[in-house]
Amino acid sequence: MLGAMINGWLALATTALATVSPAAPAGPPTAGAPAPTLAELPEILTAVRSPGARAVLVNVWATWCDPCRQEMPELIRFYRDHREDGLRLVLVSADDEENRAQVAQVLAEAGLPADTLSFIKRGDDMKFIDGLDRHWSGALPASFLFDGRGRKRRTWLGPVTYHSLELGAGRLLTAPVTPAPQPGRRRP
Amino acid sequence: MTFAPFVLATALSMAGVLPIGKPAPESNIKMKNALDGKSISIADVTGKAGTLVIFTCDHCPFARGWEGRIVELGNAYVKKGIGVILINANDPAEHQEDGVAGMQARAKGANMQIPYVVDETSNVARAFGATVTPEVFLFDRHGKLAYHGTVDDNLKQPDQVQKHYLKDALDAVVAGKPPALPETKSLGCGIKYRPSS
Numbered sequence: 085m086l087g088a089m090i091n092g093w094l095a096l097a098t099t100a101l102a103t104v105s106p107a108a109p110a111g112p113p114t115a116g117a118p119a120p121t122l123a124e125l126p127e128i129l130t131a132v133r134s135p136g137a138r139a140v141l142v143n144v145w146a147t148w149c150d151p152c153r154q155e156m157p158e159l160i161r162f163y164r165d166h167r168e169d170g171l172r173l174v175l176v177s178a179d180d181e182e183n184r185a186q187v188a189q190v191l192a193e194a195g196l197p198a199d200t201l202s203f204i205k206r207g208d209d210m211k212f213i214d215g216l217d218r219h220w221s222g223a224l225p226a227s228f229l230f231d232g233r234g235r236k237r238r239t240w241l242g243p244v245t246y247h248s249l250e251l252g253a254g255r256l257l258t259a260p261v262t263p264a265p266q267p268g269r270r271r272p
Numbered sequence: 273m274t275f276a277p278f279v280l281a282t283a284l285s286m287a288g289v290l291p292i293g294k295p296a297p298e299s300n301i302k303m304k305n306a307l308d309g310k311s312i313s314i315a316d317v318t319g320k321a322g323t324l325v326i327f328t329c330d331h332c333p334f335a336r337g338w339e340g341r342i343v344e345l346g347n348a349y350v351k352k353g354i355g356v357i358l359i360n361a362n363d364p365a366e367h368q369e370d371g372v373a374g375m376q377a378r379a380k381g382a383n384m385q386i387p388y389v390v391d392e393t394s395n396v397a398r399a400f401g402a403t404v405t406p407e408v409f410l411f412d413r414h415g416k417l418a419y420h421g422t423v424d425d426n427l428k429q430p431d432q433v434q435k436h437y438l439k440d441a442l443d444a445v446v447a448g449k450p451p452a453l454p455e456t457k458s459l460g461c462g463i464k465y466r467p468s469s
Contacts, residue, residue, distance in 0.1 A: 144459075148333055150366070151462065178459050180428065208425065209458040221289070222422075223404035223462035241403070242462060 117192035118200055120177055120184055124207035125215045131174055131201050133234030138170030139256035140230040141249070142216065144205070146178040147190045152225040155243040156194045159227075162249045164197065169257040170232070174201045178224060181206070231256050289401035292454050295415045296325060297399035303359065303389035306375035312387055314357055314396075321353030322413050322445040327397055328406040329360050330374045331367035332461035335405045337427045339382055342406060345423075345438060346386040352446050356386040361397035362405070366464040394465040404460035408438055412445050419445070421456030 123131075132140045143159055145152035163173040175196070177187045181204060191202060205212055213222045217239045220226055229238035229252055238252045290297065299318075302311040314325060326342060328335045346356040364371035372390060379388050391397055400409060410419035419441035426433040441451035 146333075149461065205459075209422075210425075210456060213457045213459065221403045221407070222457045222459045224459065225462070 117188060117194075117196040118198055118202040120175075120187045120191075120202040120204045122181060122184075122206050123176075123203040124205075125212045128174065128176060128203055128205070129215065129234070131203075132172075132230050135232070136170075137172040138232045138259060139237075139253050140172040140174060140232075140234075141253065142174045142176060142228040142230065143225065143244075144176045144178060144216070144227070145225045147183060147186050148179075149224045151243045153190065153194075155225060155245070156190075156196075158244060158246045158249070160194055160196055162246050162253075163200065166253070166257055167197070167199070171253065171257055172201070175203065177202070177204045179204055229253055229256070231259075289403070290399075290409065290417055290420065292418070292420065293416050295417070296323065296409070296411055298396045301396055303391055303396065304372075305387045305389050306360075306372050307379050307384065307388055312357070312389065317355035317357045317387060318415070319350070319353050319355030320413065322418070322442075323355040323411040323415070324349065324357070324442070325400070325409040325411070326356075326358050326406055327361055327391075327400070327402040327404075327409075327463065328358050329362045329367075329370050329461070329463075330378050331362070331369040332405045334427060334458070334460040338406050338423045339378070341423055341430060343382045343384050343386070345442065347383070349442050349446070350386060352442075354442060354446065358384075358386060358388040359391050359396060360388065361391035361394040361402065361466075362464045363394065363466040365466075370464075392466070394463070397463055398465065403463055405463060406460060407463075410438070410441050410445060410451075412450075413448065419451045419454050422458035422460075425458075427458065 132142060141163070145156070159173070163171060175191070179187050184204060187204060209222060213220050216228050217236065220239065220241060223241065225243055227240040227244050228236055231237050237256065240248065240252070296314050299314040302313050304311050314323065317323065324346065328342065342358070346358070350356050360370060360375055362370040368374065375388055375390070406423065408419065408421055408423065409417060412418040419438070421437060423438045424433040425435040425437070437453060437456045440453070444451040
Protein backbone atom coordinates (compact mmCIF):
# COMPACT_ATOMS: atom_id res chain seq x y z
CA MET A 85 0.00 0.00 0.00
CA LEU A 86 2.83 2.33 0.86
CA GLY A 87 4.41 1.88 -2.54
CA ALA A 88 1.14 2.64 -4.24
CA MET A 89 0.71 5.70 -2.04
CA ILE A 90 4.12 7.07 -2.95
CA ASN A 91 3.68 6.27 -6.62
CA GLY A 92 0.26 7.92 -6.54
CA TRP A 93 1.47 11.20 -5.33
CA LEU A 94 4.64 11.17 -7.37
CA ALA A 95 2.22 11.07 -10.27
CA LEU A 96 0.33 13.94 -8.64
CA ALA A 97 3.53 15.97 -8.37
CA THR A 98 4.30 15.38 -12.02
CA THR A 99 0.75 16.24 -13.04
CA ALA A 100 0.66 19.37 -10.91
CA LEU A 101 3.92 20.64 -12.26
CA ALA A 102 2.73 20.00 -15.78
CA THR A 103 -0.81 21.30 -15.56
CA VAL A 104 -1.41 23.76 -12.73
CA SER A 105 -0.22 26.70 -14.72
CA PRO A 106 0.09 25.93 -18.41
CA ALA A 107 1.04 29.53 -19.13
CA ALA A 108 4.00 29.41 -16.79
CA PRO A 109 7.37 29.28 -18.51
CA ALA A 110 9.62 26.35 -17.81
CA GLY A 111 11.80 26.83 -14.75
CA PRO A 112 15.56 26.75 -14.84
CA PRO A 113 17.31 23.41 -14.57
CA THR A 114 18.08 22.51 -10.96
CA ALA A 115 19.83 19.66 -9.25
CA GLY A 116 16.75 17.63 -8.46
CA ALA A 117 14.62 20.36 -6.89
CA PRO A 118 11.25 20.91 -8.56
CA ALA A 119 10.69 23.97 -10.72
CA PRO A 120 8.12 26.20 -8.99
CA THR A 121 4.73 26.43 -10.60
CA LEU A 122 2.55 29.53 -10.54
CA ALA A 123 -0.70 28.78 -8.74
CA GLU A 124 -3.65 30.37 -6.97
CA LEU A 125 -5.22 29.00 -3.80
CA PRO A 126 -7.68 26.54 -5.42
CA GLU A 127 -4.86 24.83 -7.31
CA ILE A 128 -2.76 24.65 -4.16
CA LEU A 129 -5.66 23.17 -2.19
CA THR A 130 -6.21 20.63 -4.95
CA ALA A 131 -2.64 19.48 -4.42
CA VAL A 132 -3.25 19.34 -0.67
CA ARG A 133 -6.49 17.36 -0.95
CA SER A 134 -5.42 14.86 -3.59
CA PRO A 135 -5.65 11.37 -2.13
CA GLY A 136 -2.72 9.24 -1.16
CA ALA A 137 -1.13 11.04 1.79
CA ARG A 138 -1.49 10.50 5.50
CA ALA A 139 -0.46 14.08 6.18
CA VAL A 140 0.23 17.13 4.03
CA LEU A 141 2.53 19.88 5.23
CA VAL A 142 2.13 23.27 3.52
CA ASN A 143 4.89 25.79 4.10
CA VAL A 144 4.62 29.41 2.93
CA TRP A 145 8.00 31.05 2.51
CA ALA A 146 10.04 33.50 0.41
CA THR A 147 13.63 33.64 -0.81
CA TRP A 148 14.27 36.99 0.89
CA CYS A 149 12.82 35.80 4.23
CA ASP A 150 15.69 34.83 6.53
CA PRO A 151 13.62 32.78 9.01
CA CYS A 152 12.10 30.94 6.04
CA ARG A 153 15.49 29.98 4.66
CA GLN A 154 16.71 29.06 8.13
CA GLU A 155 13.85 26.62 8.72
CA MET A 156 14.09 25.03 5.27
CA PRO A 157 16.75 22.43 6.22
CA GLU A 158 14.58 21.30 9.14
CA LEU A 159 11.55 21.02 6.87
CA ILE A 160 13.47 19.05 4.29
CA ARG A 161 15.03 16.74 6.84
CA PHE A 162 11.61 16.06 8.36
CA TYR A 163 10.16 15.40 4.93
CA ARG A 164 12.98 13.05 3.95
CA ASP A 165 12.54 11.13 7.20
CA HIS A 166 8.76 10.82 6.86
CA ARG A 167 7.79 10.76 3.21
CA GLU A 168 7.68 6.98 3.34
CA ASP A 169 5.24 7.32 6.23
CA GLY A 170 2.86 9.15 3.89
CA LEU A 171 3.96 12.78 4.30
CA ARG A 172 3.48 15.15 1.37
CA LEU A 173 5.32 18.49 1.34
CA VAL A 174 3.84 21.48 -0.47
CA LEU A 175 5.97 24.62 -0.61
CA VAL A 176 4.36 27.92 -1.55
CA SER A 177 6.65 30.86 -2.22
CA ALA A 178 5.45 34.44 -1.80
CA ASP A 179 8.13 35.62 -4.23
CA ASP A 180 7.30 37.54 -7.36
CA GLU A 181 6.77 35.54 -10.52
CA GLU A 182 9.95 36.93 -12.01
CA ASN A 183 11.92 35.41 -9.11
CA ARG A 184 11.17 31.85 -10.25
CA ALA A 185 14.82 31.15 -11.02
CA GLN A 186 15.86 32.34 -7.57
CA VAL A 187 13.15 30.25 -5.90
CA ALA A 188 14.33 27.17 -7.76
CA GLN A 189 17.95 27.92 -6.92
CA VAL A 190 17.29 28.31 -3.18
CA LEU A 191 15.34 25.04 -3.12
CA ALA A 192 18.03 23.23 -5.10
CA GLU A 193 20.74 24.49 -2.77
CA ALA A 194 18.65 23.36 0.20
CA GLY A 195 18.54 19.88 -1.29
CA LEU A 196 14.80 19.73 -1.78
CA PRO A 197 13.74 16.35 -3.18
CA ALA A 198 12.28 16.34 -6.68
CA ASP A 199 9.00 14.85 -5.47
CA THR A 200 8.08 17.98 -3.49
CA LEU A 201 5.32 20.21 -4.83
CA SER A 202 6.61 23.75 -5.24
CA PHE A 203 4.41 26.71 -6.10
CA ILE A 204 4.69 30.46 -6.41
CA LYS A 205 1.53 32.01 -5.07
CA ARG A 206 -0.62 34.15 -7.33
CA GLY A 207 -3.90 35.91 -6.72
CA ASP A 208 -5.60 37.77 -3.92
CA ASP A 209 -3.70 37.78 -0.60
CA MET A 210 -6.76 37.81 1.65
CA LYS A 211 -8.35 34.80 -0.04
CA PHE A 212 -5.04 32.96 0.11
CA ILE A 213 -4.44 33.74 3.78
CA ASP A 214 -7.96 33.03 5.01
CA GLY A 215 -8.15 29.96 2.79
CA LEU A 216 -5.26 28.42 4.69
CA ASP A 217 -6.13 29.74 8.14
CA ARG A 218 -8.38 32.67 8.98
CA HIS A 219 -6.39 33.23 12.17
CA TRP A 220 -3.17 33.74 10.18
CA SER A 221 -2.09 37.39 9.83
CA GLY A 222 -0.10 36.70 6.64
CA ALA A 223 3.31 36.91 8.35
CA LEU A 224 6.02 34.69 6.88
CA PRO A 225 6.97 31.97 7.45
CA ALA A 226 3.89 29.91 8.26
CA SER A 227 3.17 26.19 8.01
CA PHE A 228 -0.08 24.28 7.93
CA LEU A 229 -0.70 20.60 8.51
CA PHE A 230 -3.58 18.79 6.82
CA ASP A 231 -4.68 15.22 7.32
CA GLY A 232 -5.12 12.74 4.49
CA ARG A 233 -8.65 13.98 3.88
CA GLY A 234 -7.61 17.59 3.46
CA ARG A 235 -8.75 18.76 6.89
CA LYS A 236 -6.47 21.28 8.54
CA ARG A 237 -5.12 19.95 11.80
CA ARG A 238 -2.40 22.35 12.85
CA THR A 239 -0.90 25.79 12.11
CA TRP A 240 2.60 27.00 12.92
CA LEU A 241 3.00 30.79 12.79
CA GLY A 242 6.71 31.52 12.59
CA PRO A 243 9.61 29.16 11.96
CA VAL A 244 9.28 25.43 12.60
CA THR A 245 11.87 22.97 13.81
CA TYR A 246 12.19 19.25 13.22
CA HIS A 247 11.01 18.71 16.78
CA SER A 248 7.94 20.94 16.49
CA LEU A 249 6.99 19.21 13.23
CA GLU A 250 7.37 15.82 14.84
CA LEU A 251 5.18 16.90 17.76
CA GLY A 252 2.53 18.21 15.40
CA ALA A 253 2.53 15.66 12.60
CA GLY A 254 3.56 12.47 14.36
CA ARG A 255 0.09 11.19 15.18
CA LEU A 256 -1.16 11.71 11.64
CA LEU A 257 1.80 9.88 10.15
CA THR A 258 1.19 6.80 12.24
CA ALA A 259 -2.58 6.76 11.61
CA PRO A 260 -4.09 4.52 8.93
CA VAL A 261 -5.05 6.16 5.67
CA THR A 262 -8.80 6.81 5.51
CA PRO A 263 -10.25 6.96 1.99
CA ALA A 264 -11.95 10.23 1.17
CA PRO A 265 -15.74 9.96 0.82
CA GLN A 266 -17.01 9.62 -2.73
CA PRO A 267 -18.89 12.64 -4.09
CA GLY A 268 -22.63 12.13 -4.03
CA ARG A 269 -22.48 9.20 -1.63
CA ARG A 270 -23.70 9.49 1.93
CA ARG A 271 -21.67 8.17 4.75
CA PRO A 272 -23.23 5.17 6.48
CA MET B 273 8.99 5.07 16.15
CA THR B 274 7.33 7.06 18.92
CA PHE B 275 5.99 10.56 18.92
CA ALA B 276 5.14 13.00 21.67
CA PRO B 277 1.45 13.93 22.04
CA PHE B 278 -0.19 16.10 19.42
CA VAL B 279 0.32 19.71 20.44
CA LEU B 280 -2.33 22.24 19.53
CA ALA B 281 -0.80 25.45 20.78
CA THR B 282 0.86 27.75 18.25
CA ALA B 283 3.95 29.86 18.73
CA LEU B 284 2.14 33.05 17.84
CA SER B 285 -1.56 33.57 17.50
CA MET B 286 -3.72 36.16 15.84
CA ALA B 287 -6.06 35.61 18.77
CA GLY B 288 -3.92 38.20 20.52
CA VAL B 289 -4.43 40.99 18.01
CA LEU B 290 -6.22 44.13 19.19
CA PRO B 291 -9.94 43.77 18.42
CA ILE B 292 -11.95 46.36 16.51
CA GLY B 293 -13.50 48.82 18.96
CA LYS B 294 -10.67 48.69 21.51
CA PRO B 295 -8.38 51.63 22.42
CA ALA B 296 -4.66 51.69 21.66
CA PRO B 297 -2.68 49.83 24.34
CA GLU B 298 0.59 51.15 25.75
CA SER B 299 -0.26 54.55 24.27
CA ASN B 300 1.85 56.45 26.79
CA ILE B 301 5.12 54.62 26.17
CA LYS B 302 7.69 57.06 24.86
CA MET B 303 9.55 55.97 21.73
CA LYS B 304 12.48 57.66 20.05
CA ASN B 305 11.72 59.33 16.73
CA ALA B 306 14.47 58.39 14.31
CA LEU B 307 13.95 61.64 12.41
CA ASP B 308 14.75 64.10 15.22
CA GLY B 309 15.76 62.01 18.24
CA LYS B 310 12.84 63.23 20.36
CA SER B 311 10.76 60.78 22.37
CA ILE B 312 7.04 60.64 21.69
CA SER B 313 4.16 58.32 22.44
CA ILE B 314 1.06 57.30 20.53
CA ALA B 315 -0.92 59.54 22.89
CA ASP B 316 1.30 62.48 21.91
CA VAL B 317 0.29 62.24 18.26
CA THR B 318 -3.41 61.56 18.78
CA GLY B 319 -5.41 63.48 16.17
CA LYS B 320 -8.79 65.18 16.48
CA ALA B 321 -10.18 63.09 13.64
CA GLY B 322 -8.37 59.85 14.52
CA THR B 323 -4.97 58.23 14.92
CA LEU B 324 -3.07 56.03 12.48
CA VAL B 325 -0.50 53.59 13.90
CA ILE B 326 1.51 51.51 11.44
CA PHE B 327 4.07 48.88 12.37
CA THR B 328 6.65 48.81 9.61
CA CYS B 329 10.37 48.36 9.09
CA ASP B 330 13.17 48.85 6.61
CA HIS B 331 14.42 45.44 5.52
CA CYS B 332 11.12 43.88 4.48
CA PRO B 333 10.23 43.88 0.77
CA PHE B 334 6.55 44.25 1.63
CA ALA B 335 7.18 47.25 3.89
CA ARG B 336 9.44 48.77 1.24
CA GLY B 337 6.89 48.13 -1.46
CA TRP B 338 4.14 49.97 0.39
CA GLU B 339 6.44 52.60 1.92
CA GLY B 340 5.75 55.31 -0.65
CA ARG B 341 1.98 54.91 -0.31
CA ILE B 342 2.17 54.81 3.50
CA VAL B 343 4.21 58.02 3.62
CA GLU B 344 1.98 59.71 1.04
CA LEU B 345 -1.17 58.83 2.99
CA GLY B 346 0.43 59.76 6.32
CA ASN B 347 1.68 63.12 5.09
CA ALA B 348 -1.72 63.89 3.54
CA TYR B 349 -4.03 62.81 6.36
CA VAL B 350 -2.08 64.60 9.07
CA LYS B 351 -3.47 67.71 7.38
CA LYS B 352 -6.99 66.28 7.77
CA GLY B 353 -6.71 65.84 11.53
CA ILE B 354 -5.35 62.29 11.68
CA GLY B 355 -2.44 61.75 14.05
CA VAL B 356 0.12 59.46 12.43
CA ILE B 357 2.97 57.43 13.84
CA LEU B 358 5.08 54.72 12.20
CA ILE B 359 6.63 52.21 14.57
CA ASN B 360 9.58 49.92 13.93
CA ALA B 361 9.48 47.07 16.46
CA ASN B 362 12.04 44.85 14.72
CA ASP B 363 15.18 43.76 16.49
CA PRO B 364 18.07 45.30 14.49
CA ALA B 365 20.18 42.35 15.58
CA GLU B 366 18.15 40.39 13.03
CA HIS B 367 18.47 42.96 10.26
CA GLN B 368 20.94 45.82 10.42
CA GLU B 369 18.73 47.94 8.13
CA ASP B 370 16.18 48.09 10.93
CA GLY B 371 18.54 50.11 13.14
CA VAL B 372 18.13 53.85 13.65
CA ALA B 373 20.61 54.75 10.88
CA GLY B 374 18.67 52.69 8.38
CA MET B 375 15.39 54.23 9.53
CA GLN B 376 16.80 57.73 9.14
CA ALA B 377 18.06 56.99 5.65
CA ARG B 378 14.76 55.58 4.47
CA ALA B 379 12.73 58.35 6.12
CA LYS B 380 14.74 61.04 4.35
CA GLY B 381 14.57 59.22 1.05
CA ALA B 382 10.81 58.88 1.33
CA ASN B 383 10.14 62.54 2.27
CA MET B 384 8.59 61.35 5.53
CA GLN B 385 6.93 64.19 7.44
CA ILE B 386 5.48 61.94 10.13
CA PRO B 387 7.19 60.38 13.16
CA TYR B 388 9.02 57.09 12.62
CA VAL B 389 9.82 55.71 16.05
CA VAL B 390 11.71 52.81 17.58
CA ASP B 391 9.82 50.35 19.80
CA GLU B 392 12.94 49.57 21.81
CA THR B 393 11.47 46.60 23.65
CA SER B 394 8.96 45.50 20.99
CA ASN B 395 6.43 45.67 23.81
CA VAL B 396 4.17 48.14 22.02
CA ALA B 397 3.94 45.74 19.09
CA ARG B 398 3.32 42.87 21.49
CA ALA B 399 0.54 44.82 23.22
CA PHE B 400 -1.15 45.47 19.86
CA GLY B 401 -0.71 41.83 18.86
CA ALA B 402 1.03 43.05 15.72
CA THR B 403 2.83 40.23 13.89
CA VAL B 404 3.58 41.45 10.40
CA THR B 405 5.07 44.41 8.57
CA PRO B 406 3.42 46.54 7.44
CA GLU B 407 0.39 46.26 9.75
CA VAL B 408 -2.08 49.12 10.08
CA PHE B 409 -4.17 50.12 13.11
CA LEU B 410 -6.49 53.11 12.59
CA PHE B 411 -8.35 54.57 15.56
CA ASP B 412 -11.38 56.83 15.25
CA ARG B 413 -11.89 60.22 16.90
CA HIS B 414 -13.08 58.45 20.05
CA GLY B 415 -9.87 56.43 20.26
CA LYS B 416 -11.50 53.13 19.28
CA LEU B 417 -9.87 50.83 16.72
CA ALA B 418 -11.82 51.30 13.50
CA TYR B 419 -9.60 49.57 10.94
CA HIS B 420 -6.90 46.92 11.09
CA GLY B 421 -5.00 45.37 8.24
CA THR B 422 -3.12 46.31 5.12
CA VAL B 423 -2.71 49.26 2.78
CA ASP B 424 -4.30 48.10 -0.47
CA ASP B 425 -4.66 45.06 -2.70
CA ASN B 426 -1.65 45.47 -4.97
CA LEU B 427 1.83 45.66 -3.48
CA LYS B 428 3.75 45.61 -6.73
CA GLN B 429 1.68 47.81 -9.03
CA PRO B 430 0.39 50.94 -7.32
CA ASP B 431 -1.27 52.10 -10.52
CA GLN B 432 -3.34 48.90 -10.66
CA VAL B 433 -4.73 48.97 -7.13
CA GLN B 434 -8.39 47.99 -7.12
CA LYS B 435 -9.12 48.25 -3.40
CA HIS B 436 -7.71 51.22 -1.47
CA TYR B 437 -8.37 49.68 1.95
CA LEU B 438 -6.47 52.19 4.10
CA LYS B 439 -7.42 55.32 2.15
CA ASP B 440 -11.09 54.32 2.25
CA ALA B 441 -10.85 53.67 5.99
CA LEU B 442 -9.12 57.03 6.54
CA ASP B 443 -11.83 58.84 4.57
CA ALA B 444 -14.51 57.12 6.63
CA VAL B 445 -12.84 57.96 9.94
CA VAL B 446 -12.28 61.59 8.92
CA ALA B 447 -16.00 61.73 8.07
CA GLY B 448 -16.85 60.28 11.47
CA LYS B 449 -18.11 57.01 9.98
CA PRO B 450 -17.02 53.39 10.49
CA PRO B 451 -14.98 51.95 7.61
CA ALA B 452 -16.99 49.68 5.34
CA LEU B 453 -14.26 47.05 5.55
CA PRO B 454 -12.78 47.13 9.08
CA GLU B 455 -10.33 44.25 8.68
CA THR B 456 -8.09 43.21 5.79
CA LYS B 457 -4.92 41.15 5.35
CA SER B 458 -1.88 40.78 3.15
CA LEU B 459 1.24 38.68 3.18
CA GLY B 460 4.17 40.36 4.91
CA CYS B 461 7.29 39.85 6.96
CA GLY B 462 6.96 38.51 10.47
CA ILE B 463 7.94 41.10 13.08
CA LYS B 464 11.30 40.16 14.60
CA TYR B 465 10.55 40.90 18.23
CA ARG B 466 13.34 41.79 20.57
CA PRO B 467 13.77 39.22 23.34
CA SER B 468 11.33 39.64 26.22
CA SER B 469 12.90 41.13 29.30
